[in-house]
Amino acid sequence: MPSMRGGTIYVEGRSGLHKLHPLTKLALSGLCFACAAALPGLPWLLGMFVLVLMPLAIWGRITRAFLKACLLVVGPFLLSLAIIQGFFHGGDTVLFQLGRFTYTLEGLMAGLLFAARLLVALGGTLLLMQSTDQAQLMQALTERGFPARIAYVVLTAIQIFPSFQDRAQVIMDAQQARGLELQTGALNRARLLLPMVGPLILGSVMDVSERAMALEARGFSSPAQKTSLHSLADSASQRTLRWLLVAAALGLLAWRVGSALA
Amino acid sequence: MIRLKKFSYWYPATEQHALDRITLDIPEGQFLGIVGANGAGKSTLCYALSGFVPHFYNGELEGELSFDNTPMAELDLGKLAGQVGLVFQNPFNQISGARFTVREEIAFGLENLGVPRAEMRDRIEEAMELVNIQELAERSPFSVSGGQQQRIAIASILAMQPRVLVLDEPTSQLDPDGTRDVFAALSKLVSTRKITVIIAEHKLEWLATFCDRVIALANGRLRAEGSPQDVLSSEQMLRLGVGRTQYSEAAARLLRSKQLPVTLEQAKKALQ
Amino acid sequence: MNSFRKEFTTLSITLIAVGIALNLALGTVVLRLGLPLYLDSIGTVLVGALVGPWAGAATGFLSNLVWTLTGLYPQAFAWAGVAAIIGALAGAFGRSGWLNSIGKAALAGLITGVVSAVLSAPIATYVFGGVVGAGTDALVAAFRAAGLDALMSNVAQGTFSDPLDKLVTFVVVWSLLLALPAREKARFGNLPATSKERAPRGATRRPAGKTTQKTTKKTARRR
Numbered sequence: 001m002p003s004m005r006g007g008t009i010y011v012e013g014r015s016g017l018h019k020l021h022p023l024t025k026l027a028l029s030g031l032c033f034a035c036a037a038a039l040p041g042l043p044w045l046l047g048m049f050v051l052v053l054m055p056l057a058i059w060g061r062i063t064r065a066f067l068k069a070c071l072l073v074v075g076p077f078l079l080s081l082a083i084i085q086g087f088f089h090g091g092d093t094v095l096f097q098l099g100r101f102t103y104t105l106e107g108l109m110a111g112l113l114f115a116a117r118l119l120v121a122l123g124g125t126l127l128l129m130q131s132t133d134q135a136q137l138m139q140a141l142t143e144r145g146f147p148a149r150i151a152y153v154v155l156t157a158i159q160i161f162p163s164f165q166d167r168a169q170v171i172m173d174a175q176q177a178r179g180l181e182l183q184t185g186a187l188n189r190a191r192l193l194l195p196m197v198g199p200l201i202l203g204s205v206m207d208v209s210e211r212a213m214a215l216e217a218r219g220f221s222s223p224a225q226k227t228s229l230h231s232l233a234d235s236a237s238q239r240t241l242r243w244l245l246v247a248a249a250l251g252l253l254a255w256r257v258g259s260a261l262a
Numbered sequence: 263m264i265r266l267k268k269f270s271y272w273y274p275a276t277e278q279h280a281l282d283r284i285t286l287d288i289p290e291g292q293f294l295g296i297v298g299a300n301g302a303g304k305s306t307l308c309y310a311l312s313g314f315v316p317h318f319y320n321g322e323l324e325g326e327l328s329f330d331n332t333p334m335a336e337l338d339l340g341k342l343a344g345q346v347g348l349v350f351q352n353p354f355n356q357i358s359g360a361r362f363t364v365r366e367e368i369a370f371g372l373e374n375l376g377v378p379r380a381e382m383r384d385r386i387e388e389a390m391e392l393v394n395i396q397e398l399a400e401r402s403p404f405s406v407s408g409g410q411q412q413r414i415a416i417a418s419i420l421a422m423q424p425r426v427l428v429l430d431e432p433t434s435q436l437d438p439d440g441t442r443d444v445f446a447a448l449s450k451l452v453s454t455r456k457i458t459v460i461i462a463e464h465k466l467e468w469l470a471t472f473c474d475r476v477i478a479l480a481n482g483r484l485r486a487e488g489s490p491q492d493v494l495s496s497e498q499m500l501r502l503g504v505g506r507t508q509y510s511e512a513a514a515r516l517l518r519s520k521q522l523p524v525t526l527e528q529a530k531k532a533l534q
Numbered sequence: 535m536n537s538f539r540k541e542f543t544t545l546s547i548t549l550i551a552v553g554i555a556l557n558l559a560l561g562t563v564v565l566r567l568g569l570p571l572y573l574d575s576i577g578t579v580l581v582g583a584l585v586g587p588w589a590g591a592a593t594g595f596l597s598n599l600v601w602t603l604t605g606l607y608p609q610a611f612a613w614a615g616v617a618a619i620i621g622a623l624a625g626a627f628g629r630s631g632w633l634n635s636i637g638k639a640a641l642a643g644l645i646t647g648v649v650s651a652v653l654s655a656p657i658a659t660y661v662f663g664g665v666v667g668a669g670t671d672a673l674v675a676a677f678r679a680a681g682l683d684a685l686m687s688n689v690a691q692g693t694f695s696d697p698l699d700k701l702v703t704f705v706v707v708w709s710l711l712l713a714l715p716a717r718e719k720a721r722f723g724n725l726p727a728t729s730k731e732r733a734p735r736g737a738t739r740r741p742a743g744k745t746t747q748k749t750t751k752k753t754a755r756r757r
Binding site for chain 3: 084
């Protein structure tokens with residue numbers, strides 16, 4: 001994975017999609033959630049994916065990465081849903097029989113519908129994450145009153161977990177090299193693993209004091225009004241677009257609730 | 263500038279003094295070295311000089327500790343942040359991780375202090391130049407070596423333009439290359455800028471070159487103070503577990519030997 | 535409100551970030567091991583135990599947010615509330631001393647696991663169509679085949695894996711707390727001291743109520 005940043009799926013780039021204000025993309029992924037929840041049928045959902053999300057991915061020059069991520073995330077759901085809904089949803093159009101269980105067309109379609117909903121919802125999130133620098137997203141949020149301390153926690157966790165991961169992986173590889181894996185079952189492996197990653201966890205907890213002091217030395221508790229190195233490019237048209245996206249999302253949800261009640 | 267008078271400190275739930283009746287006056291612009299064996303109280307003194315004792319570590323204190331004639335207890339870490347900077351041993355722990363590139367990481371402290379953007383840019387470039395990390399500006403601070411990380415940490419503090427820089431064994435976790443780079447940065451700092459620098463360090467050779475004054479600690483007590491020459495060459499340093507510089511060591515060996523070396527080989531052997 | 539603020543000092547905020555990083559690191563590494571466990575909440579339970587219910591809840595909630603933000607497991611945010619409750623429970627168990635003994639820690643883990651299973655099932659059922667998109671869906675299929683409805687199949691599936699996972703997690707955290715120096719634990723202030731730690735080491739050495747000490751405590755709380 002070439003352009004990973006602190007263990008995320010962000011793909012660096014200079015496309016128009018990348019340059020959109022993070023909140024515009026956040027509003028778009030919000031609309032995707034509303035669509036996933038509210039759109040009535042498979043054609044609508046697939047249309048949303050093919051006619052909105054895909055062109056955006058192409059615009060962002062992240063088509064391959066986007067499709068791959070969608071497949072990795074939604075694929076397992078699709079498989080499970082096709083099996084479980086197909087057999088257990090019920091319906092009259094029997095496609096085939098397996099022992100005493102019947103697989104119905106209605107079940108398959110119900111499974112596909114759910115998978116399509118997940119595809120739109122999670123696809124919107126993946127598109128946002130692949131085209132948006134998390135630091136910029138957090139900056140955009142803190143500029144609008146999101147707590148800076150939470151932004152710190154999120155960004156720092158994103159950046160330090162790969163180094164913890166590497167250390168844990170090194171410990172495990174060493175263990176596997178000694179052939180421990182071969183002679184024992186899964187649970188024994190876990191039991192052997194824990195005393196080994198224990199020092200990693202304890203060490204990181206004991207380092208917390210120094211980490212916190214270093215943070216204080218950097219003015220973390222300073223009463224000053226914070227500033228930022230970069231300014232986020234924004235425009236009047238994007239602001240309008242954001243309101244439209246939010247309005248569309250709310251409108252869709254209201255329509256869905258209304259028609260459910262009617 | 264920083265004044266301690268019979269200052270004592272105990273960490274929470276401990277009986278042993280971490281600092282024991284220390285009296286010390288650090289004038290503005292001084293380059294002060296702190297030496298002592300492990301556990302002598304060097305780190306604790308560094309924390310006291312930068313306000314982390316008492317503002318980060320609870321515990322009990324006695325005597326006086328003041329910064330610019332204001333008792334440290336009346337200040338807080340938020341206010342001290344632009345005034346006193348502290349650099350620690352472990353480079354990894356000092357990278358805030360809240361920003362993705364070295365330049366942004368250095369900016370983090372300035373953002374917290376509310377420094378305007380244009381000034382921030384200038385200060386970052388200046389700090390990077392001082393510790394010679396300009397070429398790392400766009401790299402991830404997690405993708406560089408320990409010595410480079412430590413210089414990023416120092417630059418991050420220097421960019422905040424503190425009046426006092428406290429360094430607690432900044433090279434103890436670095437390899438010789440990293441150590442040399444960090445000290446090269448410090449020597450540049452000494453020659454270009456007038457700020458007060460306080461450094462706790464085991465590598466005495468470096469202290470001897472830079473410091474105006476050296477103090478020695480043992481069991482939390484101040485045991486010696488004076489010029490690097492006077493303090494580091496004294497016999498007492500061996501008793502306190504401080505040791506001596508490799509040059510003193512070589513010279514001492516030479517003085518002990520019965521005959522002076524006459525060939526290059528002998529001289530090498532005698533001085534090693 | 536006061537206890538809420540006390541759990542979000544710079545020190546505990548830093549610990550929360552480290553806890554989240556541990557969750558993600560161990561979660562991904564254990565996933566590769568192919569164990570019937572997740573072990574992706576050791577950080578949450580550890581922070582909850584050390585700092586308290588609010589901090590534990592924040593660690594759980596934000597861990598799932600970070601899973602989503604990294605794009606590694608974008609659906610995680612749907613379970614953020616459940617993760618928060620796991621952290622809060624860990625904080626409560628820690629505060630009441632349940633994590634001082636292995637037996638009680640195991641029981642606390644089992645209880646947390648059952649709570650987690652019951653709360654997770656409706657999310658899987660109504661948000662994700664009765665599946666979680668993982669190998670455990672085979673269990674859901676088996677329960678459906680045995681005649682349980684969608685929700686109950688997910689509850690049953692959860693009860694199969696969650697209590698075991700949380701039991702192991704809590705026992706791991708118990709052993710970590712055992713190994714952690716008392717000084718470190720005291721710094722975060724949620725766990726009651728064990729009888730051994732409570733030994734009055736110089737507790738009466740100097741008179742309490744010195745002005746310096748009071749100032750210190752006040753500032754510490756504001757931080």
